[in-house]
Amino acid sequence: MAEVENLSRKEQVIRKAAALFQKNGYSATSMRDLAHALGIEAASLYSHIKSKEEILQSLCFDMARQFRESLENVEKSNASYSEKLRNGILGHIAVMAKDLTASAVFMNEHRYLSQPYLRDFLLMRINYINRFKHIIEGGIKSGEFSHIDTKLAVMTLFSSLNWMPNWFEPSGLIDPEKVGNQLADMLIGGIKTK
Amino acid sequence: MAEVENLSRKEQVIRKAAALFQKNGYSATSMRDLAHALGIEAASLYSHIKSKEEILQSLCFDMARQFRESLENVEKSNASYSEKLRNGILGHIAVMAKDLTASAVFMNEHRYLSQPYLRDFLLMRINYINRFKHIIEGGIKSGEFSHIDTKLAVMTLFSSLNWMPNWFEPSGLIDPEKVGNQLADMLIGGIKTK
DNA sequence: CCTACCGATCGGTAGG
DNA sequence: CCTACCGATCGGTAGG
Numbered sequence A, B: 001m002a003e004v005e006n007l008s009r010k011e012q013v014i015r016k017a018a019a020l021f022q023k024n025g026y027s028a029t030s031m032r033d034l035a036h037a038l039g040i041e042a043a044s045l046y047s048h049i050k051s052k053e054e055i056l057q058s059l060c061f062d063m064a065r066q067f068r069e070s071l072e073n074v075e076k077s078n079a080s081y082s083e084k085l086r087n088g089i090l091g092h093i094a095v096m097a098k099d100l101t102a103s104a105v106f107m108n109e110h111r112y113l114s115q116p117y118l119r120d121f122l123l124m125r126i127n128y129i130n131r132f133k134h135i136i137e138g139g140i141k142s143g144e145f146s147h148i149d150t151k152l153a154v155m156t157l158f159s160s161l162n163w164m165p166n167w168f169e170p171s172g173l174i175d176p177e178k179v180g181n182q183l184a185d186m187l188i189g190g191i192k193t194k
Numbered sequence C, D: 001c002c003t004a005c006c007g008a009t010c011g012g013t014a015g016g
Helices: A003-024 A031-038 A042-047 A052-076 A081-098 A100-108 A117-142 A150-166 A176-189 B003-024 B031-038 B042-047 B052-076 B081-098 B100-108 B117-142 B150-166 B176-189
Strands: none
Touching (some): A003 A031, A003 A052, A003 A100, A052 A081, A052 A117, A081 A100, A081 A117, A081 A150, A081 A176, A100 A150, A117 A150, A150 A176, A150 B150, A150 B176, A176 B150, B003 B031, B003 B052, B031 B042, B052 B081, B052 B117, B081 B100, B081 B117, B081 B150, B100 B150, B117 B150, B150 B176
16 A cells, blocks of 8 residues: 555654644544644544554654664763763753653653553653763762762653653753753752852 | 542542553543542442542642742752752752652653643743753852853753653562762762772 | 444433 | 532544
């Protein structure tokens, strides 16, 4: 059934769906809403996708893969723990900045995944968080960081990162690298006068 | 129609709804789900509440009021900017810890409010954030804080605070005051060795 | 990509 | 708090 030609149209469907999921939420977005936004009938969507949830799966797992790949590259480097933490932050923000809409869906709508996808997603997320945690723990052992609560530190970092799609200007006025460096400065160096 | 006797039953309905909204999302929670969880028929819910959204409104605006009141008390004090920031954080966490379920709904489900409630809610939230921002700006002017990006700083703070209901142990094993002080230490003092 | 349609479920009301 | 029910809408399929 001409899979190749359908690929770009499928991409269009997924991207439009992401925009609607971000704006109105996954559950509150109907396939008729999506079809109308694309100028077609609801039934026609099923030529491109198997189900509503397949769209959500694509969005969530594609973002998860990009985040994971970014962090793997950072881990492979020989940088200090401070630098690894900074580069992990920069990489995460760079991935988000490439698609703020998909990032917002990744963060806010993954909960509507059914099993076993939800379980897999949450396991991947825990794994990702733990890898950041290990960098922080390494930095504490090496003496680069003070003896802070690592769980609180990594949760603060993770929440800050994931909240960004909600306040970044979609216009692209914000420079992801600049914001990443500022966040790293603040979390690593603190905001208090030295 | 005996408003007084209905109050506690209405409270039960709202609290059970909050738990379901937190677990499954507002849109994905049906009035039949809620009724079943309470052991009654869906139609019977309407003796206690006017609509599904009225429940969401109660939850969101009640939490918003508590957050506002907490911050107002901090602003009235004569503390330094560091202390005001710390006390603002402690107050916010204390309000959340009193009802983690309602806090999660406040954070994750407010978007399903219809107009004009959504507008009012978002204006209150912006106001709340700006008041924290003013504390940080005051601290920069007074020399207590270094010249960081105030928007980034307040967004980092705000996202850290609002993410907590998602990782706090519901068992109450976490001491809100301890976590608040640690977060304040980290954000005010930084995590890097001095 | 369409028309025509399915069974299920939605929030909510009438009337008791 | 119940039974009985409303019109609207849901995700998805059949068949072209």
